[in-house]
Amino acid sequence: MILIGSSPISESFISRYPINSVESNILQILSSSSQVYRYGSQSLLEFELSMRANMVSASRELHRSGLSFRVFRRSICNPDFWERTQEGGFSLKEGVAPSSAIRDIFQNGSQYGTECATAIVMIYFKAILNVFSDTLFNRVFTNIYLMNWENLDKNLALSYYSTLVDYLPGNCRYFKNPDVNPMTPEWQGENVIDLGGGLYYGHGIGIKTADEIIRSLNYNRRSGATESAYLLDSVNTLGFTHLFNIYSRQMG
Numbered sequence: 286m287i288l289i290g291s292s293p294i295s296e297s298f299i300s301r302y303p304i305n306s307v308e309s310n311i312l313q314i315l316s317s318s319s320q321v322y323r324y325g326s327q328s329l330l331e332f333e334l335s336m337r338a339n340m341v342s343a344s345r346e347l348h349r350s351g352l353s354f355r356v357f358r359r360s361i362c363n364p365d366f367w368e369r370t371q372e373g374g375f376s377l378k379e380g381v382a383p384s385s386a387i388r389d390i391f392q393n394g395s396q397y398g399t400e401c402a403t404a405i406v407m408i409y410f411k412a413i414l415n416v417f418s419d420t421l422f423n424r425v426f427t428n429i430y431l432m433n434w435e436n437l438d439k440n441l442a443l444s445y446y447s448t449l450v451d452y453l454p455g456n457c458r459y460f461k462n463p464d465v466n467p468m469t470p471e472w473q474g475e476n477v478i479d480l481g482g483g484l485y486y487g488h489g490i491g492i493k494t495a496d497e498i499i500r501s502l503n504y505n506r507r508s509g510a511t512e513s514a515y516l517l518d519s520v521n522t523l524g525f526t527h528l529f530n531i532y533s534r535q536m537g
Contacts, residue, residue, distance in 0.1 A: 286320070287315050288321060288324070307334075307337060307338040307341050311337060311454060320450040329525070329529050340478055347408055350391050353394075353395070363397065373399075374431055390411075402434055403431050403488075405457050408478060444522050453479065460495075460499060462514040463514070475487040475501075
């Protein structure tokens with residue numbers, strides 16, 4: 286159930302989104318849920334829907350970009366926009382507009398290589414860039430550093446949930462591989478974006494169903510492994526309310 290303040294969401298609001306769109310699918314999940322989802326304004330709900338839809342589209346865009354899967358010791362980036370650190374992360378180059386640097390990853394992905402958690406952060410930034418203007422994005426995210434979950438910009442305001450009643454497109458999920466082969470620790474798990482419709486995007490694995498991702502991880506278990514890879518209940522999401530407040534102040 287969705288409430289705007291204390292009032293149920295109107296059917297006219299729901300019908301504005303095309304059937305089978307990401308936004309429509311999210312609204313269907315929320316509206317039919319036993320959980321009450323309360324939003325302070327319709328604008329906040331619209332913003333979250335837009336952000337989630339853009340995370341899905343950015344995931345598909347990154348999948349097509351040519352970004353390669355590499356462990357940190359072998360990571361690569363476009364030196365025109367980023368400086369590669371000794372740890373294998375990417376630090377925004379001085380004098381480069383953050384919006385241009387993020388956009389370059391998606392336009393020239395073949396010049397980049399990293400692992401799956403960093404790819405999720407790239408998707409987060411691209412989704413925000415798609416919603417924000419370049420001017421606002423560049424003002425808010427001045428010192429971007431890309432390396433898994435390290436040194437994340439506080440304005441991403443990531444939220445972590447150990448379990449949820451409903452799982453939505455745009456959520457970051459994690460497939461754990463407890464019996465991973467110690468010779469290939471990069472296969473210990475896979476960070477993914479929920480694309481909706483039973484599909485997930487994970488860098489290095491691609492766009493697949495949960496069963497297909499589990500099968501891929503299971504190919505990389507130690508000898509004598511007995512425990513299958515599995516999807517955790519936990520979820521990682523952007524701080525939609527925090528980002529909306531930044532966005533609405535600019536638009537106001």
